[in-house]
Amino acid sequence: MSSVIKVDIPEKSYEISVAPGSLDQLGEQMASLKLGKKVLLVSNPMIFKHYGERAIASLQNAGFEVVSYNLPPGERYKTLNSIQKIYDIALENRLERSSTMVALGGGVVGDMTGFAAATWLRGINVVQIPTSLLAMVDSAIGGKTGVNHPHGKNLIGAFHQPSLVLIDPEVLKTLPAREFRAGMAEVIKYGVIWDAELFTQLEASKHLDQLRYLKSDLINYILTHSCQGKAEVVSKDEKESGLRAILNYGHTIGHAVESLTNYRLLKHGEAVGIGMVAAGEIAVKLGLWQKADAERQNALIKKSGLPTQLPADLDIETIIDALQLDKKVKSGKVRFVLPTQIGEVKVTDEVPTDTIRQVLQEMAS
Amino acid sequence: MSSVIKVDIPEKSYEISVAPGSLDQLGEQMASLKLGKKVLLVSNPMIFKHYGERAIASLQNAGFEVVSYNLPPGERYKTLNSIQKIYDIALENRLERSSTMVALGGGVVGDMTGFAAATWLRGINVVQIPTSLLAMVDSAIGGKTGVNHPHGKNLIGAFHQPSLVLIDPEVLKTLPAREFRAGMAEVIKYGVIWDAELFTQLEASKHLDQLRYLKSDLINYILTHSCQGKAEVVSKDEKESGLRAILNYGHTIGHAVESLTNYRLLKHGEAVGIGMVAAGEIAVKLGLWQKADAERQNALIKKSGLPTQLPADLDIETIIDALQLDKKVKSGKVRFVLPTQIGEVKVTDEVPTDTIRQVLQEMAS
Ligand SMILES: NC(=O)c1ccc[n+]([C@@H]2O[C@H](COP(=O)([O-])OP(=O)(O)OC[C@H]3O[C@@H](n4cnc5c(N)ncnc54)[C@H](O)[C@@H]3O)[C@@H](O)[C@H]2O)c1
Ligand SMILES: NC(=O)c1ccc[n+]([C@@H]2O[C@H](COP(=O)([O-])OP(=O)(O)OC[C@H]3O[C@@H](n4cnc5c(N)ncnc54)[C@H](O)[C@@H]3O)[C@@H](O)[C@H]2O)c1
Numbered sequence: 001m002s003s004v005i006k007v008d009i010p011e012k013s014y015e016i017s018v019a020p021g022s023l024d025q026l027g028e029q030m031a032s033l034k035l036g037k038k039v040l041l042v043s044n045p046m047i048f049k050h051y052g053e054r055a056i057a058s059l060q061n062a063g064f065e066v067v068s069y070n071l072p073p074g075e076r077y078k079t080l081n082s083i084q085k086i087y088d089i090a091l092e093n094r095l096e097r098s099s100t101m102v103a104l105g106g107g108v109v110g111d112m113t114g115f116a117a118a119t120w121l122r123g124i125n126v127v128q129i130p131t132s133l134l135a136m137v138d139s140a141i142g143g144k145t146g147v148n149h150p151h152g153k154n155l156i157g158a159f160h161q162p163s164l165v166l167i168d169p170e171v172l173k174t175l176p177a178r179e180f181r182a183g184m185a186e187v188i189k190y191g192v193i194w195d196a197e198l199f200t201q202l203e204a205s206k207h208l209d210q211l212r213y214l215k216s217d218l219i220n221y222i223l224t225h226s227c228q229g230k231a232e233v234v235s236k237d238e239k240e241s242g243l244r245a246i247l248n249y250g251h252t253i254g255h256a257v258e259s260l261t262n263y264r265l266l267k268h269g270e271a272v273g274i275g276m277v278a279a280g281e282i283a284v285k286l287g288l289w290q291k292a293d294a295e296r297q298n299a300l301i302k303k304s305g306l307p308t309q310l311p312a313d314l315d316i317e318t319i320i321d322a323l324q325l326d327k328k329v330k331s332g333k334v335r336f337v338l339p340t341q342i343g344e345v346k347v348t349d350e351v352p353t354d355t356i357r358q359v360l361q362e363m364a365s
Numbered sequence: 366m367s368s369v370i371k372v373d374i375p376e377k378s379y380e381i382s383v384a385p386g387s388l389d390q391l392g393e394q395m396a397s398l399k400l401g402k403k404v405l406l407v408s409n410p411m412i413f414k415h416y417g418e419r420a421i422a423s424l425q426n427a428g429f430e431v432v433s434y435n436l437p438p439g440e441r442y443k444t445l446n447s448i449q450k451i452y453d454i455a456l457e458n459r460l461e462r463s464s465t466m467v468a469l470g471g472g473v474v475g476d477m478t479g480f481a482a483a484t485w486l487r488g489i490n491v492v493q494i495p496t497s498l499l500a501m502v503d504s505a506i507g508g509k510t511g512v513n514h515p516h517g518k519n520l521i522g523a524f525h526q527p528s529l530v531l532i533d534p535e536v537l538k539t540l541p542a543r544e545f546r547a548g549m550a551e552v553i554k555y556g557v558i559w560d561a562e563l564f565t566q567l568e569a570s571k572h573l574d575q576l577r578y579l580k581s582d583l584i585n586y587i588l589t590h591s592c593q594g595k596a597e598v599v600s601k602d603e604k605e606s607g608l609r610a611i612l613n614y615g616h617t618i619g620h621a622v623e624s625l626t627n628y629r630l631l632k633h634g635e636a637v638g639i640g641m642v643a644a645g646e647i648a649v650k651l652g653l654w655q656k657a658d659a660e661r662q663n664a665l666i667k668k669s670g671l672p673t674q675l676p677a678d679l680d681i682e683t684i685i686d687a688l689q690l691d692k693k694v695k696s697g698k699v700r701f702v703l704p705t706q707i708g709e710v711k712v713t714d715e716v717p718t719d720t721i722r723q724v725l726q727e728m729a730s
């Protein structure tokens with residue numbers, strides 16, 4: 001099974017292709033887009049070791065001149081300094097307006113390569129080859145790119161749409177299990193906010209916590225539907241004025257928990273899982289969502305091996321204070337995305353603090 | 366006299382206002398655009414000394430909270446390092462999506478502030494208050510922003526349209542005379558490539574080399590028509606696919622001469638003046654342009670106190686080689702913008718090297 005999702009955005013449309021083994025078609029696919037001859041492939045040492053040579057061979061067979069560069073791995077190198085390294089390589093190899101940067105990696109590599117491409121010669125082509133589940137279903141789609149400021153995540157960035165997103169599900173085989181589970185949180189999110197059919201497919205699977213338990217048809221289905229969900233939402237709202245907000249489902253409390261534990265204890269997806277449980281319970285308490293549906297959601301989160309309780313030792317009042325600092329706060333009111341039925345949510349800033357407090361108390365471990 | 370030029374670009378339109386004394390209306394004008402409360406004013410020490418307090422007072426009177434930051438002056442600080450300083454100030458003062466950076470200065474301040482605004486929180490508002498003639502008629506309009514890489518000018522950048530361009534011609538009074546003349550080269554350029562009426566108005570003025578010789582009506586006319594010219598061209602071609610190329614009139618040989626003299630001997634506008642003389646002569650030799658019109662152009666350049674001959678000791682073959690390295694080269698062919706009549710040009714890559722050589726020899730000093 002292979003699928004193509006079209007992303008339609010004013011001035012620039014592009015395709016997300018989901019196809020097992022397609023890493024070897026990278027060169028061909030890029031050639032058909034008439035991109036310039038020069039390619040800078042950006043990855044990290046570990047991912048490059050697994051997939052770098054195949055990507056390069058495919059590009060070279062299609063006539064591209066390829067240079068590659070490995071970023072040091074990890075979120076803490078997602079800095080302007082690393083971007084400067086990419087610029088240096090771009091200059092040394094005389095990348096031109098028509099040249100392309102190819103991001104081969106998870107969200108960290110994708111965000112940095114995207115930002116470098118957005119700002120080199122005021123914007124050159126970028127092709128995203130996401131290799132983590134999170135990058136496949138989330139960060140590679142939508143054109144957000146960014147790096148961290150020493151004092152805050154993703155504060156520096158640009159919108160820059162890729163020319164192509166190439167997803168080869170087979171590369172997930174080498175992804176650490178915990179990263180896989182973290183990505184699954186975003187998949188479940190699309191089921192709750194946008195795609196009830198995806199939700200029921202996830203329910204039908206006995207396991208969701210490890211790739212090897214998932215039939216390859218199901219994983220393709222999951223990837224295609226998740227990408228389709230994100231693509232639809234961002235196409236309808238390229239620059240985050242309205243609809244895109246629903247993608248923050250589970251992220252209001254998720255972000256607070258993530259930052260209060262210094263981005264160390266929990267993976268982003270784990271925090272989002274906790275945040276979805278919380279948002280679901282809030283929606284139930286406010287009479288917006290049926291309890292039975294919240295339980296179905298929570299069962300999926302558990303089946304994915306994700307936590308559903310707050311980390312120990314996290315003070316509830318501290319979480320409530322942290323919500324106020326969130327980017328999503330507008331004139332002092334905390335914005336929540338709350339489900340109304342499976343596949344549908346609404347955005348509201350009318351959640352009483354007492355309700356938040358009560359739900360968090362119930363989730364304390 | 367005051368005028369407003371509308372720039373129509375998909376997704377974002379904005380106004381260029383040209384009005385003497387309008388620096389004191391900055392706050393009012395920004396308030397009418399419903400921009401957020403927080404403003405970061407970026408300038409340099411010299412310009413800030415002249416105009417900073419007035420800009421701040423106007424903003425505060427309109428209810429804005431203002432912080433200001435002065436970049437160290439000069440092209441050699443147009444670096445990613447300076448941008449990082451702007452980011453730090455933005456963070457310290459908690460600039461938000463709805464906040465605005467205001468650039469008060471020449472092209473250097475404008476390009477850097479524009480880039481910082483383009484990339485802070487993936488893009489916040491920027492208002493341009495150009496204070497040099499070049500910035501007024503050229504760099505503040507069109508949405509190009511950028512900084513230099515240690516090995517090349519403007520290699521790092523982004524497209525980011527301002528919310529407002531506020532031009533107060535009175536600030537030109539403190540601009541050094543040589544900077545004024547350099548800016549006049551770009552004005553003459555608009556006359557040749559786009560606006561025959563502007564050209565004849567320039568001819569009608571006895572002097573063009575110093576602001577104090579120009580009637581205030583004429584300077585307003587010049588600013589309005591130049592801005593209109595640039596705005597029309599960039600609106601028709603926001604991302605430089607075609608028409609925008611005509612703005613490079615005089616810049617092919619201009620850039621070569623500028624870079625071969627290490628950006629020290631000549632101001633950019635001076636190099637452009639030399640480049641326009643060269644391009645005009647090439648057009649005449651190729652039978653595209655009438656000799657009499659080329660002479661009219663050259664007279665304007667002289668009247669502006671700009672050089673019309675090559676700098677001494679510059680080897681002609683070295684210039685010809687340098688043309689090959691230019692960004693405007695496409696598959697080995699040097700691209701020239703050549704006049705066909707006053708107010709009209711064509712773009713061509715069919716100029717025989719011998720013709721270039723001959724013209725340069727005639728221009729040797
Ligand atoms: N741009 C956006 O819209 C957006 C959206 C969500 C998240 N993000 C960003 O994405 C980043 C997180 O992305 P992530 O979760 O992919 O983290 P990541 O890029 O750090 O990847 C997680 C780990 O898995 C490894 N890895 C990835 N693919 C692999 C594979 N196929 N085989 C073996 N190892 C592999 C990586 O080397 C890394 O150690 C964050 O920086 C976040 O800010 C961006
Ligand atoms: N973004 C674009 O589209 C674009 C187009 C052309 C040029 N540029 C860039 O613009 C820059 C050149 O701009 P510039 O010529 O304005 O140089 P500049 O900004 O360095 O200004 C020239 C000098 O004049 C001083 N100055 C400016 N206004 C003054 C005033 N009113 N009173 C007293 N002093 C004043 C400045 O401090 C500086 O010393 C270059 O970096 C170039 O790359 C950008």
Ligand SMILES: [Zn+2]
Binds near residue numbers: 138186251268272
């Ligand atoms: Zn997320």
Ligand SMILES: [Zn+2]
Binds near residue numbers: 503551637
């Ligand atoms: Zn110029």
